Amino acid sequence: MTLSEKDSQYLWHPYTQHKTSQTPIVISRGEGALLWDENNKVYIDAIASWWVNPFGHSNKFIADSIYKQLTTLEHVLFGGFTHEPAIKVAEKLMEILPKNQEKIFFSDNGSTAVEVAIKVALQYFFNKNEKRTKIIAFENAFHGDTFAAMAASGISFYTQAFQGMFIDVVRIPVPVKGKEQISFDALKNAIQNHNCAGFIFEPLVQGAAGMVMYEPEALAKLIRICKENQVLTIADEVMTGFGKTGKTFAMDYVSEEADMICLSKALTGGTIPMAITTFTKDIFDAFFDDDINKALFHGHTFTANPTGCAAALASIDLLQTSEMQQNIKRINASHLDFQKKIENHSKVITARTLGVIFAVEIKSDSEESYYGSMRTKLYNFFIENGVILRPVGNIVYILPPYIITDDQLQEVYKTIEEAIEMV
Numbered sequence: 001m002t003l004s005e006k007d008s009q010y011l012w013h014p015y016t017q018h019k020t021s022q023t024p025i026v027i028s029r030g031e032g033a034l035l036w037d038e039n040n041k042v043y044i045d046a047i048a049s050w051w052v053n054p055f056g057h058s059n060k061f062i063a064d065s066i067y068k069q070l071t072t073l074e075h076v077l078f079g080g081f082t083h084e085p086a087i088k089v090a091e092k093l094m095e096i097l098p099k100n101q102e103k104i105f106f107s108d109n110g111s112t113a114v115e116v117a118i119k120v121a122l123q124y125f126f127n128k129n130e131k132r133t134k135i136i137a138f139e140n141a142f143h144g145d146t147f148a149a150m151a152a153s154g155i156s157f158y159t160q161a162f163q164g165m166f167i168d169v170v171r172i173p174v175p176v177k178g179k180e181q182i183s184f185d186a187l188k189n190a191i192q193n194h195n196c197a198g199f200i201f202e203p204l205v206q207g208a209a210g211m212v213m214y215e216p217e218a219l220a221k222l223i224r225i226c227k228e229n230q231v232l233t234i235a236d237e238v239m240t241g242f243g244k245t246g247k248t249f250a251m252d253y254v255s256e257e258a259d260m261i262c263l264s265k266a267l268t269g270g271t272i273p274m275a276i277t278t279f280t281k282d283i284f285d286a287f288f289d290d291d292i293n294k295a296l297f298h299g300h301t302f303t304a305n306p307t308g309c310a311a312a313l314a315s316i317d318l319l320q321t322s323e324m325q326q327n328i329k330r331i332n333a334s335h336l337d338f339q340k341k342i343e344n345h346s347k348v349i350t351a352r353t354l355g356v357i358f359a360v361e362i363k364s365d366s367e368e369s370y371y372g373s374m375r376t377k378l379y380n381f382f383i384e385n386g387v388i389l390r391p392v393g394n395i396v397y398i399l400p401p402y403i404i405t406d407d408q409l410q411e412v413y414k415t416i417e418e419a420i421e422m423v
């Protein structure tokens with residue numbers, strides 16, 4: 001049996017209708033921004049393997065750190081024990097996170113980072129004997145696939161089978177240009193009419209919705225409204241974190257600070273699954289008590305895995321090199337040039353750029369669904385041409401590894417231009 005045949009015999013893939021989907025491509029190795037399949041066909045990974053890989057595939061520097069850690073202390077339970085790699089990650093994050101963040105809690109992936117934040121928001125008020133049981137979230141948000149994260153997510157076909165089984169979420173519009181006031185008013189209404197504990201949002205860019213962007217001033221205003229009403233704010237930086245928006249965190253653009261921040265994806269440079277939720281001292285203090293019942297009874301077996309911590313430390317070191325910061329600026333300038341070039345194309349509705357993130361919306365005769373026919377046509381065209389891009393309906397976005405070369409980036413642009421002509 002070929003690997004593909006064995007795959008279809010044994011494996012169940014994410015977000016996949018196995019009856020109608022194509023067989024997955026077997027990837028056998030990766031280097032830099034490139035991936036090779038089993039037939040040695042090469043692909044440019046223009047979405048950094050779901051936004052996790054800024055420093056390139058099979059990165060030697062991160063791999064060496066992981067190997068060193070694996071052969072020193074691969075894992076130890078984090079209940080009752082601690083270790084230097086976890087402490088170093090915390091120290092490092094304190095240097096680069098918004099100033100009000102003082103405590104960090106480890107978990108395994110973006111969904112669990114969100115799960116922890118939502119549970120903490122709810123228990124914060126429980127510990128203070130105040131009845132606040134609802135969470136506010138944006139329309140079309142994506143916060144992950146575990147239950148509380150799913151409840152906060154607004155992309156309906158991801159969650160439709162579970163309606164009625166969720167914690168209560170009040171949904172408000174995203175403050176995109178022209179809709180700011182509607183969003184502010186909706187937030188005020190939500191707070192007035194419901195007992196809201198927290199507001200969770202993807203700062204400045206909604207990734208899974210198709211790289212929908214909004215301004216830092218609008219987010220600052222929403223956070224201010226929450227602060228005036230003691231509603232806790234949760235910045236889900238799982239996608240935006242570690243340089244994607246051009247600054248270390250999207251919240252670095254925003255004049256108000258969030259109470260909690262969720263991190264994962266690029267945290268370990270795309271090597272080992274790990275996540276972190278960070279908190280203010282005020283939040284930690286609401287759990288700090290002689291009464292054991294006020295503790296946060298949440299944890300995962302692999303919490304603060306030392307190997308993951310070593311990968312995170314190496315990744316943050318790489319992010320902070322001037323070479324990587326130059327790469328981010330270079331990609332941004334290149335995206336802005338490409339945006340200028342195609343935004344007036346007759347088949348383009350609009351194009352947008354922030355940091356290394358670029359998105360273009362393509363005109364379509366019919367309403368384009370998330371996994372609709374245009375999406376399939378585009379996706380297949382990109383794969384045929386050796387470029388990995390996963391359009392969201394009629395939106396094509398690029399989120400490349402920071403080490404992508406200029407030639408590779410031009411190849412990605414050229415393929416997108418050809419795809420626009422083709423559909």
Ligand SMILES: *Cc1c(COP(=O)(O)O)cnc(C)c1O
Pocket residue numbers: 109110111112114142143144145202207208236237238239240264265
């Ligand atoms: C990907 C993502 C998540 C979920 O992360 P997983 O690791 O897939 O569970 C949560 N929030 C945002 C903003 C994301 O982009």
